Ligand SMILES: Nc1ncnc2c1ncn2[C@@H]1O[C@H](COP(=O)(O)OP(=O)(O)O)[C@@H](O)[C@H]1O
Ligand SMILES: C=C(OP(=O)(O)O)C(=O)O
Ligand SMILES: [K+]
């Protein structure tokens with residue numbers, strides 16, 4: 001392998017206002033499209049603009065998210081949003097037009113939560129997202145989130161909610177009921193060992209304490225409880241029980257991370273070609289590895305990314321291994337807050353974000369970012385501060401749950417995430433604390449280590465030269481991720497031949513992913529890209545661009561001709 005890579009920083013001497021640039025094929029604006037590509041473009045692309053006889057410049061042929069394109073045209077690329085947004089699709093947002101409205105509002109990833117709804121419902125949603133991408137030029141990725149096998153209540157026989165009042169007596173049972181025969185104030189629990197595991201005087205917390213009960217009596221399969229903190233019980237709410245101030249982990253700690261139902265959902269996700277599978281209540285790296293090998297076996301060559309949800313005590317014990325094994329992580333603050341004291345949640349969030357950055361894995365901050373917007377059109381000041389904090393910590397993505405799934409103002413909530421992100425990111429850039437964080441080396445081979453160093457240097461260089469953008473040509477997406485990891489000041493245009501990698505890169509901080517068939521000849525790639533981008537008014541002459549690729553290990557600084 002040695003000698004098979006080339007390392008060159010191609011920089012010609014800098015004269016006053018001149019920027020170094022690579023030699024451009026003459027004539028400069030007329031880009032000869034290589035024959036196979038011309039054929040490929042002719043198939044997908046219309047209209048083609050004929051620039052000179054025998055020379056075609058594609059006006060499209062470069063596929064990028066429609067909203068990003070509009071944003072770029074309007075504001076120039078310095079001001080594009082770097083923090084990505086994941087929206088949970090639920091009953092409030094599952095129609096085609098509603099999903100489209102979210103995509104227009106800046107949703108990068110659509111999440112479906114397999115805890116709720118039927119597979120048919122999810123299939124329709126996933127297909128609508130795909131259709132939206134194909135018909136309207138979006139690159140929204142799809143994330144399927146598994147149910148996991150923690151303890152939760154049943155679906156309340158399809159009631160939207162049930163109110164538990166202070167002092168009321170409720171029964172939690174492992175018996176199942178048919179709808180008409182369900183006794184009042186009775187809730188079925190999904191875990192068969194529940195009635196055996198709890199003890200009188202245990203505290204039963206619904207959704208981490210939104211409603212609290214105390215166990216007063218056990219009668220066979222029934223656990224009789226008194227409500228001590230009243231509130232709304234929501235379908236399939238999570239349940240934890242506490243004894244003497246500690247979370248009780250009896251046999252429920254032995255429940256499998258991926259249940260038999262989850263495996264069926266995973267098969268379904270693979271069949272539907274989802275981009276990410278988020279695994280709930282991950283306890284160890286093993287389960288991630290098992291799932292990955294299952295997917296490779298089931299669907300060789302598939303690009304499905306596995307997101308480890310950090311939401312249990314066990315996940316915290318094995319944090320680094322879990323993150324290493326995954327393709328990304330979610331700080332799932334909802335359940336996490338039910339398993340550890342609330343005051344620790346922000347500290348864990350910070351730690352996970354730092355660790356993910358070190359290990360080069362995208363990280364999503366999830367749950368209750370804008371909880372009040374389920375009901376109200378504006379967020380609380382505290383919520384805005386929370387969002388701003390996550391953006392300031394430079395998480396890759398923020399996630400909406402109920403706010404977009406069943407809240408009254410999904411688009412407004414999305415707009416808040418967007419504007420708070422933009423404002424906070426701008427402020428961070430203006431503070432000009434160029435990131436001097438010592439990033440650990442994550443590569444396991446010398447070749448990879450070289451691309452890592454190239455990406456670190458590129459980012460530093462882009463910041464110092466105040467470059468307008470970094471362009472990266474990447475077949476696997478890795479070089480793009482390594483650049484994103486540096487959180488440079490300018491946006492990163494990532495070109496990849498694969499639509500599924502394009503969608504996956506949509507989760508990562510600061511990346512603007514394009515789908516493009518490129519060759520091993522960097523010079524013709526650049527010429528092609530410049531003319532495509534210029535034809536769409538996405539860059540202009542004089543912009544300073546830094547270029548890297550995993551085709552050729554080099555850094556080039558170019559002033560757009
Ligand atoms: N596919 C769906 N069908 C029905 N309701 C859903 C669906 N997805 C989400 N919801 C609703 O949105 C809420 C918030 O979604 P999410 O945060 O994903 O779930 P949970 O709160 O159960 O962890 C859920 O509690 C549920 O009421
Ligand atoms: C995102 C979370 O998981 P879910 O919504 O599936 O419970 C969470 O617990 O914060
Ligand atoms: K879930």
Ligand SMILES: [Mg+2]
Nearest residue numbers: 311332334335
């Ligand atoms: Mg959860």
